[in-house]
Amino acid sequence: MTDRNLLYLLILLLGLMATPAWAERPLVVTSTHPLALIVKEVAAEQADVQALVPADVSPHHYSMRPSERRSLAEADRIYWLGAGLEPFLQGTMSDSTLSGKARTLVGEPQGQSENDEHGHHGTGEDPHVWLSPERALAMAERARETLDQLDGVDRQAIERNHRRFEDRLHETEERIRAQLDPLQMITLFTYHDAFHYFADHFGLTIAGTLTSNPERSPSARHIAGLQQSLEEARFPCIMTETQLGGDWWRGLDVPQPLAVSRWDPIGGDTPVEVGGYTAFLESLAEAVSRCRPEQPSKDK
Ligand SMILES: [Zn+2]
Known part of the structure; x- marks a missing residue:
């Protein structure tokens, strides 16, 4: 056994000994x-x-x-x-x-x-x-x-x-308010009805949602209304989600170039640790910021 392996073994044993306290x-x-x-x-x-x-x-x-x-x-x-x-x-x-x-x-x-x-x-x-x-x-x-x-x-x-x-x-x-206040002209389009609390709190507009209930499919009439809202929006931003919906907007006739950003309503990538919840909120604000209209689209 090399010295290095011995060291790993020692660390492993120390880890095991520490477990009961945990x-x-x-x-x-x-x-x-x-x-x-x-x-x-x-x-x-x-x-x-x-x-x-x-x-x-x-x-x-x-x-x-x-x-x-x-x-x-x-x-x-x-x-x-x-x-x-x-x-x-x-x-x-x-x-x-x-x-x-x-x-x-x-x-x-x-x-x-x-x-x-x-x-x-x-x-x-x-x-x-x-x-x-x-x-x-x-x-x-x-x-x-x-x-x-x-x-x-x-x-x-x-x-x-x-x-x-x-x-x-x-x-x-x-901090989030300062980040999002200049972005109030963006209108958000979401897959499912998950973000009203966040949007309302920070003064963002959600102009359309594909489905209010991800367990049910939207009606043709609802989709037509959504299409209409998309056409009327000055700075539409399509928000996709990590767990549900995928490219839900693909079937729609969407303006080009299209701003698309992804957010995660359950913060799955954020580890459970002190500072986790606030990091999660920041990740949502970041997702909205990615729709910033003046952001050059040439770099993607
Ligand atoms: Zn939901």
Whole structure:
């Protein structure tokens, strides 16, 4: 065995020896990846946080695998958005072996919401609530109140983490505002109705959406309306998504040259770590910035 191999072996052994200390941290499982990003901001070093739905799978097309069911059983705490926003987990969460651990990060919607027309689900509320910085703050608050009840968690550290997240989120919002304010003339066209919270928060316009519900196909009339909006737009930008839709706009008669940018509503590429949620918001702002009209198209 070479010296180098010996060194690797030593590092491996040290790693294995260090594992028990790690394993003592509480395990927190969240329904989706973006919720893991939010909860991790508050939990930081106090807990391991992982998402149930894999980061490359849209929650719209999710069915649970046995290994994922096991991770729920092993969790010390489970966070989800509640049956109204995450109906695909309703059955699982009412399982009596899990109900003691499950906590809802946002309340059930109260009656008719202002986002009524955007909803995928019966409650009428747009389920992509993590894309609203205000809602993310409310979720972080809820995480702060409930994480400190877990065994082995340092309450003061949780408080500190939470404050730090609030500060960083506000700074990030200001930065994004400065970045996006000059881009208000762009009109966005999206595949599915996922981005209203983000767009509304930062004053962006979504002029058309292929489908309000990715589980259903749009009607011919809807597509004609979308086509019309595209023709009327001064600076249209087609937004594609990482998990769903692919080149959804290919069937449309689109203006040339066409600005196309991709965004990821669940932040699948963003690791679950402190700073993850704000990095995710920045990635969405970046996606919009890529549609900047004065950007020379010759360099692609
Ligand atoms: Zn969606």
